[in-house]
Amino acid sequence: MGHSGGFDRARLKRITPAMQAYVDGGVYSGIDVLVARGGDIAYRETLGFAEREGRTPLPQDAIFRLYSMTKPIVCTALMTLVEEGKLRLIDPVAKYIPLFGATKVLRPDGALEPQKRPMMVRDLMMHTSGLTYGFLEDSPVSRDYASGKLFNARVPLGEAIEDLAAFPLAFQPGERYHYSVGIDVAARLIEIVSGQPLGAFLRERIFAPLKMADTDFVVPEAKRGRIAAMYGRPDIVAPGVTSRTALEQWRAGYNERIDVEKSYPADAPGLFERGGHGLFGTTGDYFRFAQMLCNGGSLDGVRVIGRKTLELMHANHLTASMLPIEIGGLPLMGYGFGLGSRVLIDAAASGAPGSAGEFGWSGAAKTTYWVDPREQVVALFMTQSMLSFDLPEFDLRALVYQALD
Numbered sequence: 001m002g003h004s005g006g007f008d009r010a011r012l013k014r015i016t017p018a019m020q021a022y023v024d025g026g027v028y029s030g031i032d033v034l035v036a037r038g039g040d041i042a043y044r045e046t047l048g049f050a051e052r053e054g055r056t057p058l059p060q061d062a063i064f065r066l067y068s069m070t071k072p073i074v075c076t077a078l079m080t081l082v083e084e085g086k087l088r089l090i091d092p093v094a095k096y097i098p099l100f101g102a103t104k105v106l107r108p109d110g111a112l113e114p115q116k117r118p119m120m121v122r123d124l125m126m127h128t129s130g131l132t133y134g135f136l137e138d139s140p141v142s143r144d145y146a147s148g149k150l151f152n153a154r155v156p157l158g159e160a161i162e163d164l165a166a167f168p169l170a171f172q173p174g175e176r177y178h179y180s181v182g183i184d185v186a187a188r189l190i191e192i193v194s195g196q197p198l199g200a201f202l203r204e205r206i207f208a209p210l211k212m213a214d215t216d217f218v219v220p221e222a223k224r225g226r227i228a229a230m231y232g233r234p235d236i237v238a239p240g241v242t243s244r245t246a247l248e249q250w251r252a253g254y255n256e257r258i259d260v261e262k263s264y265p266a267d268a269p270g271l272f273e274r275g276g277h278g279l280f281g282t283t284g285d286y287f288r289f290a291q292m293l294c295n296g297g298s299l300d301g302v303r304v305i306g307r308k309t310l311e312l313m314h315a316n317h318l319t320a321s322m323l324p325i326e327i328g329g330l331p332l333m334g335y336g337f338g339l340g341s342r343v344l345i346d347a348a349a350s351g352a353p354g355s356a357g358e359f360g361w362s363g364a365a366k367t368t369y370w371v372d373p374r375e376q377v378v379a380l381f382m383t384q385s386m387l388s389f390d391l392p393e394f395d396l397r398a399l400v401y402q403a404l405d
Contacts, residue, residue: 005040006376011403012043018395023048026255027390028366029231030058032283032382035400037375039291051229053257063214063226063280064382065264067363070279071183073289075125075340077205078186079309086193092118093185096192099165105130106141106168119173121189124182125339126317130169131180135242136328139170150181151237153265153272157198161188177322177337187275198273209302210288215281217273219266227280230260232386236364237263243328246387258386277364283382286369290378294371313339314359352394353401368393375404
């Protein structure tokens with residue numbers, strides 16, 4: 001009886017030594033891996049330490065800073081409002097945040113020009129809005145963000161987004177794919193349209209129905225001992241930190257314990273609520289969210305979102321000229337992009353096994369998940385390593401798919 005949930009159990013066991021090697025080699029302090037098929041967990045292993053110094057084992061209920069894995073949750077929440085007819089994907093963002101109507105675009109020659117077409121709601125989730133990120137170096141606008149309020153964790157979202165609208169756009173809306181703070185703006189749309197703070201809305205629409213009891217923008221004092229320690233390169237939002245500086249430090253072997261409490265606080269209720277990052281959560285909680293997506297919008301008899309809405313979210317929305325998508329000069333071959341998640345178009349081009357239509361996303365501290373609806377596979381890899389350029393997720397893909405029946 002070597003088969004479990006559509007996997008060959010003996011072949012699944014190959015995951016453990018491959019992941020343990022990252023811990024033994026000092027690349028990651030602790031790793032949590034979960035693999036499921038058809039809703040049943042087929043593999044779950046926690047390896048290494050919650051913090052290396054005290055050699056505290058990583059618990060199964062460790063709390064991780066999710067960084068950009070906040071984005072798919074926020075986009076799913078926004079789409080529940082689209083389903084209710086409260087806003088449309090083709091609406092101009094300025095319909096809800098008028099300040100964006102006046103936002104200019106910085107031309108390569110340094111001049112400012114008006115938007116050729118208004119930034120739309122869908123542009124925010126597709127990363128075609130013209131917005132950027134401070135750690136990206138391909139536009140002078142990115143450097144300007146250092147003086148903005150969005151990454152000040154003690155400024156509420158509404159104030160941060162009003163401030164953001166005063167910066168020029170790096171590109172014309174709809175012109176190209178460019179990873180950005182667009183989903184922070186999408187999060188502000190949730191607040192404006194629903195009349196609720198972002199955290200409260202996520203609790204009501206996503207966390208409570210899915211019983212994600214450990215996922216939020218704050219961690220109660222009683223749970224803070226479960227937060228896994230952060231290692232790696234300097235904080236992604238620290239001044240002067242870019243994809244390039246991080247890559248150089250990674251190549252040089254820099255891998256220290258770092259304190260991100262100031263930029264990613266566990267104790268700033270109502271202030272530190274963002275769309276692009278900010279959530280804390282466990283592997284088990286995120287699995288429940290991912291499994292709901294794999295199931296077409298429901299889990300344990302509770303429907304969170306409609307099946308056709310998810311089909312729309314996980315279709316490729318980019319034109320051929322926008323591909324391959326890349327972040328900081330690193331291309332993601334074979335993938336397009338939907339509303340908040342990358343979408344596999346061509347497994348061969350991606351360099352790893354998979355199925356067309358597979359989707360998922362990752363965070364700056366090396367958390368990642370993917371959902372393969374065709375194979376009914378959900379997989380998660382969690383650690384806390386800031387700006388790691390190692391590729392355990394590629395190893396995990398090979399190991400998961402080779403074990404399928």
